[in-house]
Amino acid sequence: MNLQSEIPLEYMIVLSTAVFFIGLVGVVIRRNLITMLMGIELMLNAVNINFVAFNHYLFPHRLEGHFFALIVMAIAAAEAAVAIALIINIYRKFSTVSVDDVDELKY
């Protein structure tokens, strides 16, 4: 059975868009830093879906999309490590991980 013939590219794009905006809404409306970080991961994964889907459907004989997806995963892992380190430090300083209480850096 050929997946390619049964699931059109549009479905993939709709999926990735949905995931992206779910992540964005999570980042914007959730106050917990950890949850916001999860939202960002969702957005990154939506991009990954796009990379892989476009590569697969449009240029099946090339591999750049796959490699970019791998790079994004590596970046996401590194980013998560840095972000969690930051969050731990914020928690130590403010005893909270809620962004509403972390607004020292202003005018």
Added chain:
Amino acid sequence: MDYAYTLWILTLPVAMFLTIGLSGDRLKSNAAGILGTAGLAVIAALSWFTAFSYFGSGLPESGFQPVIAAQTTWLAFTETLVIHLGILLDPLSVMMLVVITTVSLMVHIYSLGYMHGERGYNRYYAFLSLFTFSMLGLVVATNIFQMYIFWELVGVSSYLLIGFYYEKPSAVAAAKKAFIVTRFADLGFLIGILLLSFNTGTFDFAALNDMSGSAIAQPVTTVFMGLSVSTWAMLLIFMGGAGKSAMFPLHIWLPDAMEGPTPVSALIHAATMVVAGVYLVARLFPVYHFAAPDSLEVIAWVGSFTSLFAAVIACTQLDIKRVLAFSTLSQIGYMMVALGVSGYGDEGVGYMASLFHLFTHAFFKALLFLGAGSVIHAVHSNLMTDMGGLRKYMPLTHLTFLIACLTIAGVPPLSGFFSKDEILVAAFEHNKVIFAVQWFVAGLTAFYMFRLYFNIFWNSDPHYHHTPHESPPTMTGPLLFLAAASVLAGFVPFHDFVTTDGKPLETEFHTLVAVPSVLIGLAGIALAWWMYARKNSRPESVAQTLHGLYSAAFRKFYIDELYLFITHQLIFRFISRPVAWFDRHIVDGTMNLIGNTTVSVSVAIKKMQSGELQWYIWYFTSGVLVLTLILLYLN
């Protein structure tokens, strides 16, 4: 003859200025004074040596010729318009070198005693060196631009020294007044220089004074508002000279300049700096004579009026230094008169007489000031009402002061007689009215000098708090030297050395002029003796009789008040205030509006920087969305 060593005459004082000035308090006071005096002794010796080798080498066929001892190009604008810096030696500048360094040396020695223990002793000597440097640079300038530079330097050092006691408000005011008035006059000087050099294409004295050259031909024929351009230029240049030499109506700064230390008054405001205007006119004399004879006429009348005007005021003043200041004005008036009435070549008696008077005046006026300083040092007051009977206490000061008074009164055979007599001869041949005025002023001079003399050394003893005593040898030494110079300077065969064209001048003795001038001098002395030798009521009754004239002269003919009225009531109110208002409200207002707008906009939008992370994300996302929609719409 190689005169390259004259460069040291300029470099030594500036080196001393830097050494003493920069070492500050690290140099012990006595060391500063001795260093300054020793340096000046070297400079004076060099100047005398220069004079002897210049004049002593024998008179060439064509008269004494100018020598450029050293020259370097400073600025080259075009092929012809080049500004040099150099040293020019001619009879005039060599004579000035001798006068300046000699008087300056005497003042340096005198100051060792007079300024002893004063605060700022080092500063004083540093400024004296700066002044000496500027003045020497002025007289050896090869071109009018170099002269202007040193002219301003002289003004600055005069300002610094008048304001030496900068804790006294009156000294600060006097220094400012001197600087502003002379600076205002220098504006005319600068315009004159520009006019002259624009029309002749040169700054060099040699080219300007060369009458066979073509440099001056064009401005003579160009006419502007009824006068030739050269007349305008020379009148404006004379304005600069009148400012420095304190000619009426720019004289107001000189009496106030007496706030400075007395040796400074002797050096700067009597012997050297104030004659810079005379020197300037003498330096450009061929230009004045051939290209702008009308301005010479103006110079003669201004000089004549100033000498009369100042002599009348001098008869009423009580501050002994102010009497001497007005006397200086009057004597410089004589010099200007002599230049104004002078001819060229064989007719150049006035020119020679003017510089001769400059020469002798430097010695006897420095002597008068230093003598007055010695008296002030003993009595601690400037007012002659606090003095009297000092001949018993200060025999040397008394003797030298008497010699100086006799000299300035024109009693033969002292030097003042010879130089003043030459001036009167020159005036007599040129214009009988000017002669009559100068003759009368000679009598006034004798009167006010002996009024001063009798009031200080005779009259009755006021009750001194402590007995006055004679000054130390560092002060009386220069007095004796200058007294000897005042006596002997008249016998210098001046007419062989300093003349318009460098050739010796035949002078003859005019009994018709000499006898009346001596007689009126003696009459002035006798009148002063009658009024002031003993305490009596005659001065008061004379003042009562001439009430209007006396009080006007005592108030210096209200010239200061007139200046205040013109500046404060007219210029400040109708020009400066509106200009200041425009500056403050329109110019500054525009700038403030821009600044304030920026600030208020920032205040209005700074709340966006809330520190709340999610708002930033929201702004960012919305922006991207909007941009995307715009791009989609555009495509």
